[in-house]
Amino acid sequence: MTQYNTIKAKYPDALLLFRVGDFYETFGQDAIKTSQILGIVLTKRANGEGHIELAGFPHHSVDSYLPKLVRAGMRVAICDQLEDPKSVKGIVKRGVTELVTPGVTFNDQVLTSKKNNFLLSLHKEKEKYGMALVDVSTGEFLVSEGNLEKLLHIVHTFDPSEIIYQRTSEIPNQLRNKNVFKLEDWAFKYPYAYEKLTSHFKTQSLKGFGIDEHKLGITAAGAIFAYLVEDTHHALLQHITRIQVIPQDDYLMMDNFTLRNLEIVYSANHQGKSLLDIIDKTSTPMGGRLLRRRLILPLKNIGDINRRLNLIEFLNKEDSLKYDIKDLLKGISDLDRLIGKLAAEKISPKELVYLRQSIININEIRKHLLKFPDVLAWIDPFINLEELIEFIKNHLNDELPVNINKGNVIKEGISEELDHLRNLQSKGRGFLDDMCQREIERTGITSLKIDFNGVFGYYIEVRNTHKDKVPEDWIRKQTLVNAERYITEELKEYENQILGAEEKIGKLELELYRNVCENVLIYIDQLQENSKLIGELDCAVGLSDLSVEDNYTKPILNDSFSIDIQEGRHPIIEKSLPLGESYIPNDVFLDKDSQQIIMVTGPNMAGKSAILRQTAIIALLAQIGSFVPAKHAEIGTLDKIFTRVGATDNLSAGESTFMVEMNEAANILNNISDRSLILLDEIGRGTSTYDGVSIAWAIAEYLHQHPTQPKTLFATHYHELNEMSVNFERIKNFHVSIQEAKGNIIFLRKLISGGSEHSFGIHVAKLAGMPSKVVNRANEILKTLESTRTTQDSGEKIKRVTEENLQLSFFQLDDPVLENIREELTRIDINTLTPIEALMKLNSIKKMIGR
Numbered sequence: 001m002t003q004y005n006t007i008k009a010k011y012p013d014a015l016l017l018f019r020v021g022d023f024y025e026t027f028g029q030d031a032i033k034t035s036q037i038l039g040i041v042l043t044k045r046a047n048g049e050g051h052i053e054l055a056g057f058p059h060h061s062v063d064s065y066l067p068k069l070v071r072a073g074m075r076v077a078i079c080d081q082l083e084d085p086k087s088v089k090g091i092v093k094r095g096v097t098e099l100v101t102p103g104v105t106f107n108d109q110v111l112t113s114k115k116n117n118f119l120l121s122l123h124k125e126k127e128k129y130g131m132a133l134v135d136v137s138t139g140e141f142l143v144s145e146g147n148l149e150k151l152l153h154i155v156h157t158f159d160p161s162e163i164i165y166q167r168t169s170e171i172p173n174q175l176r177n178k179n180v181f182k183l184e185d186w187a188f189k190y191p192y193a194y195e196k197l198t199s200h201f202k203t204q205s206l207k208g209f210g211i212d213e214h215k216l217g218i219t220a221a222g223a224i225f226a227y228l229v230e231d232t233h234h235a236l237l238q239h240i241t242r243i244q245v246i247p248q249d250d251y252l253m254m255d256n257f258t259l260r261n262l263e264i265v266y267s268a269n270h271q272g273k274s275l276l277d278i279i280d281k282t283s284t285p286m287g288g289r290l291l292r293r294r295l296i297l298p299l300k301n302i303g304d305i306n307r308r309l310n311l312i313e314f315l316n317k318e319d320s321l322k323y324d325i326k327d328l329l330k331g332i333s334d335l336d337r338l339i340g341k342l343a344a345e346k347i348s349p350k351e352l353v354y355l356r357q358s359i360i361n362i363n364e365i366r367k368h369l370l371k372f373p374d375v376l377a378w379i380d381p382f383i384n385l386e387e388l389i390e391f392i393k394n395h396l397n398d399e400l401p402v403n404i405n406k407g408n409v410i411k412e413g414i415s416e417e418l419d420h421l422r423n424l425q426s427k428g429r430g431f432l433d434d435m436c437q438r439e440i441e442r443t444g445i446t447s448l449k450i451d452f453n454g455v456f457g458y459y460i461e462v463r464n465t466h467k468d469k470v471p472e473d474w475i476r477k478q479t480l481v482n483a484e485r486y487i488t489e490e491l492k493e494y495e496n497q498i499l500g501a502e503e504k505i506g507k508l509e510l511e512l513y514r515n516v517c518e519n520v521l522i523y524i525d526q527l528q529e530n531s532k533l534i535g536e537l538d539c540a541v542g543l544s545d546l547s548v549e550d551n552y553t554k555p556i557l558n559d560s561f562s563i564d565i566q567e568g569r570h571p572i573i574e575k576s577l578p579l580g581e582s583y584i585p586n587d588v589f590l591d592k593d594s595q596q597i598i599m600v601t602g603p604n605m606a607g608k609s610a611i612l613r614q615t616a617i618i619a620l621l622a623q624i625g626s627f628v629p630a631k632h633a634e635i636g637t638l639d640k641i642f643t644r645v646g647a648t649d650n651l652s653a654g655e656s657t658f659m660v661e662m663n664e665a666a667n668i669l670n671n672i673s674d675r676s677l678i679l680l681d682e683i684g685r686g687t688s689t690y691d692g693v694s695i696a697w698a699i700a701e702y703l704h705q706h707p708t709q710p711k712t713l714f715a716t717h718y719h720e721l722n723e724m725s726v727n728f729e730r731i732k733n734f735h736v737s738i739q740e741a742k743g744n745i746i747f748l749r750k751l752i753s754g755g756s757e758h759s760f761g762i763h764v765a766k767l768a769g770m771p772s773k774v775v776n777r778a779n780e781i782l783k784t785l786e787s788t789r790t791t792q793d794s795g796e797k798i799k800r801v802t803e804e805n806l807q808l809s810f811f812q813l814d815d816p817v818l819e820n821i822r823e824e825l826t827r828i829d830i831n832t833l834t835p836i837e838a839l840m841k842l843n844s845i846k847k848m849i850g851r
């Protein structure tokens with residue numbers, strides 16, 4: 001326990017797995033947590049005066065238990081026995097060999113194959129943040145700098161599993177619910193960072209990486225090295241071969257709200273699907289991760305986008321080639337992570353087999369592609385790794401065990417010594433059989449046998465009845481009840497050789513295996529390059545399949561300021577419609593100069609939001625270089641997409657819904673550009689009608705008059721906004737059509753030019769099962785309101801309707817009650833009252849009169 005306490009004191013924030021014999025044990029608070037998370041038994045053991053809690057599991061189960069602990073947000077320090085217990089007297093030396101944290105792990109069970117696992121390091125100076133991101137499992141290493149908004153955008157985009165920051169600085173509120181870890185100040189020093197990075201990359205300066213200017217980013221990156229090497233004991237980082245700046249200017253920007261609202265990588269509800277879920281048909285982890293990255297960082301450069309599109313088009317045409325490639329892709333493992341494990345000396349022989357197979361498949365793909373030289377215009381050539389394949393083939397056996405200790409990894413003919421020892425080992429059994437036979441003949445003891453145990457080694461066993469026939473040169477070693485055990489000189493010598501051989505074979509194989517791994521590591525750059533290309537090719541193959549299966553077309557990207565989509569569809573909704581229903585495609589045309597803002601009105605449930613979102617998603621898919629769900633799409637490239645939806649709840653952030661709505665709208669207005677696409681969905685609805693209409697009107701006006709003239713889709717129930725098109729030439733009215741039949745409505749879901757008069761909200765309330773009393777009363781009020789052309793006097797009208805239709809005469813009531821009711825009624829704002837609130841008000845009025 002003294003040894004345990006000393007080690008534990010060095011890792012107060014981590015859960016310490018303490019190796020004791022064949023078990024990993026936890027003690028005290030760690031044991032309580034471990035037993036809760038893993039559902040294993042918690043025991044107590046006497047400890048000095050009191051008791052200490054204890055929970056443990058067999059060491060071989062660590063691979064299945066460790067991920068559960070890390071997934072539960074634990075930092076786990078693995079403390080191993082550093083020497084062979086057989087070779088020492090007293091307490092065996094122990095030490096922490098690895099600290100596994102949510103953001104630093106190679107464990108396949110903790111990692112998600114199609115998602116990067118980033119660790120983010122933050123360094124703040126004044127109001128500016130330096131950020132560095134590393135995925136230790138794949139070797140990606142990125143830096144960036146910027147204000148809080150940029151930081152939040154990076155966090156949302158890269159979704160780090162863990163954040164490290166300086167002990168003396170404050171973590172922004174918005175990141176408090178993440179796994180955060182404070183690091184000592186010394187780790188965040190620029191000279192330290194510069195030295196660490198240049199010595200890791202073996203360069204004089206960081207100029208070659210284009211990050212030299214990013215002082216804060218470099219400082220944050222240095223802290224990553226401190227954390228990996230000093231804190232978590234991951235010093236073997238050869239697979240981190242470069243550091244890159246996140247070039248934000250190259251990408252189409254979407255803020256957090258937009259990423260969420262368009263359900264790009266996460267669906268809004270648990271059962272739902274995200275855009276990524278719908279379009280991801282990749283076969284490899286590299287392809288899956290790249291597609292995710294592309295979706296959150298779409299391109300702006302038309303040339304780069306077209307390279308991607310042309311590759312998909314090519315694959316669509318070359319069907320049989322695509323089929324062959326897809327088959328080969330399926331046999332390619334997570335090359336990036338295998339390379340990571342190789343560098344960290346954590347790769348098992350079995351995984352080396354996967355690596356070998358992956359390279360073989362890549363080589364086959366390379367050969368296929370060589371037949372089509374045109375492809376080189378769209379994807380860089382794969383590097384020929386035939387030599388490496390040969391090397392692995394020549395050094396390792398075809399079938400390899402999971403664990404190197406199982407042996408039989410290195411091929412015959414590689415090491416003379418190994419072959420000799422193996423020979424000795426395999427001949428061993430025959431030697432013993434021969435000796436046994438010889439001794440039986442010499443002594444006449446027919447039941448004599450030769451065996452082995454851990455205490456005496458090899459021995460000859462003779463039953464007591466034959467004791468008298470034992471020759472003199474045998475040395476007695478042990479007496480049993482019915483038998484005696486002997487050793488001989490010959491047996492001892494054999495034992496020395498054979499036992500030594502086994503141990504030597506183990507050691508030698510391990511050494512040779514490490515050698516092989518080191519030699520494979522020489523090819524790290526080529527392997528990483530091929531892995532990157534596989535990601536790109538896999539993305540293209542997946543998107544090609546998607547375009548064929550779901551009838552997507554190749555978009556045309558240009559420098560114009562318009563978006564012209566014909567028969568566009570919403571890719572997620574079209575996949576989630578009930579059987580038998582098909583998505584109704586729609587045309588959308590937006591142009592900076594002629595049709596800058598489209599005011600979309602139409603009944604509730606008609607499909608207004610769907611049209612807004614599909615327009616953004618189609619543009620976004622086009623800019624990641626994917627075909628799009630439309631008959632025809634011409635997109636003047638966008639640099640920003642903004643979306644705002646009126647009155648979404650954000651109570652958890654401690655802000656009123658309307659405040660959030662206005663905050664976010666303000667953010668849009670302050671950041672627009674001439675290549676922005678803005679979706680405003682019922683903006684203003686979170687306040688009273690008058691305020692709402694006024695704000696919505698003013699926002700639309702502002703966007704119209706803004707020199708950048710950003711393209712905007714504006715869905716609204718404020719039909720008053722249709723009047724804007726009279727005075728604002730680039731605002732055009734459209735509505736989503738419905739058909740009325742016998743008091744019911746049929747949703748046609750077609751976007752048609754012109755405004756609409758009704759919202760049919762009451763009809764939707766009826767569909768939703770609202771009590772008929774409320775529905776009827778709402779219809780009554782609606783009729784009166786509709787007879788009023790202007791909104792100004794509608795309140796008056798409602799009041800009149802209310803007074804005329806009340807069945808209860810106020811004059812029958814006592815005066816104080818009457819006063820209260822009058823007051824209550826005057827406080828009601830009918831324009832913002834929902835049917836449910838109306839019912840509740842009615843109920844409270846009833847209570848006032850004692851009913």
Ligand SMILES: Nc1ncnc2c1ncn2[C@@H]1O[C@H](COP(=O)(O)OP(=O)(O)OP(=O)(O)O)[C@@H](O)[C@H]1O
Pocket residue numbers: 573577582583584585602603604605606607608609610611715749
């Ligand atoms: N073009 C379409 N084809 C088929 N179904 C559609 C289409 N557009 C929308 N829908 C269906 O109608 C539902 C409602 O659409 P949406 O949310 O866009 O309506 P809305 O007009 O914005 O409604 P509200 O004004 O109440 O917010 C969608 O969830 C989808 O199931």
